[in-house]
Amino acid sequence: MLRLLRGDFIRLFKSRIFLLSVFVMFGLSAYAVFVKWSDSKMFPDYFDPPDHILFSGTMYLAVILAVFIGIFIGTDHSFGTIRSKAVIGHSRAAVYVSNLIVCTAAGLIMYAVSIGVVIIAACMGITRKFEMSPADISAKILINAFAVSAITAILSAVSMLITSRTAGVVTAAALSFAMIIAANTIDYRLMAEEYMNDYEITVSDDGGIVYTQLDTTIKNPKYLTGKKRKIFSFAHDFLPVDQIMQSTGETQEYREKQVRFPLYSLSLIAAVTAAGILCFGKKDLK
């Protein structure tokens, strides 16, 4: 296993796609810092801490990771080097876990670069200081590291099981977009108000439609209740992209849930990896 890890890490640090991915993450965070800096110059009296941009790059990480992992593992498949590892006596499980560890390390490096840029900018006074306490920042960084590892585990499983590099990249990218869309949809549905203002729609004399807000409120048909709300709430806490999304929001609510998040991520990593090893172990390699 250590032999595989040594070789795979050498390949990682020689990989152009890895360096490019790190550069993209750096660029995204640097751009967010630049926008904050220019806002603070334009509105010097307005206090706008960089809290919500700390993990803004991490949201994009799912897509960057999908492309990186798809290409990194897909290349191992297409060059036939995965099979050469099996031929020289490495178990399928060892090959799988080695690739997973290397991709997780790559994901965490990209994540560290992404948040590092914002933290360094805040420390150097380029942006304003964080409003969150150092303890909250540390907790969120750690919890999101677990979430990033869970995303890596899912994308690695997909890439290990699809031997075509192109199909692997496309599937991993589609999956990461699906995770982001699902996170936004779930967030939108859970954020919906239970009651909403009633409106009266009338037609004016000139034929135009006029909306008039009434004092009464009506039940929002999109408001989730009962079992459905419980399922959506659980998915919102369980899914890693949702966890990252919540880390950019209100801290008090996050603090109440934060103990559960790493447990959810760890259980997701364990389940996906176990299933991945099982399927990869039975897969016919060509």
Added chain:
Amino acid sequence: MEYVLKTTDLCKHYRHFMALNGLTMCVPKGSIYGLVGKNGAGKTTLIRLICGLQFPTSGEFELYGVKNSDKAILKSRRRMGAVVETPSIYLDMTAEENLKMQYCFLGLPCFDGITELLNSVGLQNTGRKKAGNFSLGMKQRLGIAAALCGSPDFLVLDEPINGLDPQGIIEIRELILKLNREQQITILISSHILDELSRLATHYGFIDSGRMVREMSAQELEAACRKCVRMTVTNIYALARVLDSMGIEYKILDSTAADVYSKPNLTKLTLALAKADCEILSMEDHNENLEGFFMGLVGGDNNAQTAQR
């Protein structure tokens, strides 16, 4: 005889397609074993099973006496190197970097021997050129060099000369012979280019429709393909007696026919047979090459059934 590889009733099904159908074979230690078969005969499937890339549907094989169902098979595989279909190399790395990667995966403590390996496959002057820019022959040789990392004593090569130019074919042939003669590496080589195999192999396995039709040594094959005179006579016992008395090598084929392996003096032979009350019904030159032999073996269902019996 000591065997590196033994397979017993090995079967591999892909849904309804039977790629291997009860294949049994033995690869003797120190041999160059030529696995001969048409496209789709099951050669690559067999190699994939041996290399652990796929799993048999039924049957088993032993690598250095370790069964495929035994966990120790992984350890046995460390003694083998393989080039299955295309060479397993990183196209974005140089030849040296590729071998260093292979050394890492094998857990070798240092990179000693890489220069010698590159020299042995003729890639010592490739410098910083990436493997992606190599010719097909160079990639094939780099694949073999990677398979040779860790000094394996069993090398499996799947169609190593496919797509190579004549110069590349000669280079690969010489490399294989050198490895076998100088390092005593047992080599299993699959090919459907019979002429090329006949210059290398010490043993042959003829495979068709996932079955082993016949296994034989190069000497046996040579004997089977020797130039001879095929004689049909009325009394085969009389023919045998006469040929024995004349010191001529022969092989009885059935109750009326025999192959005579040297040019006999026809007048003397005819007179001697007439004296023994034996008539010559026919006499013709018989010359079978490897291709003819192979086609004779895999040419029809009857052959496979005969072999199975």
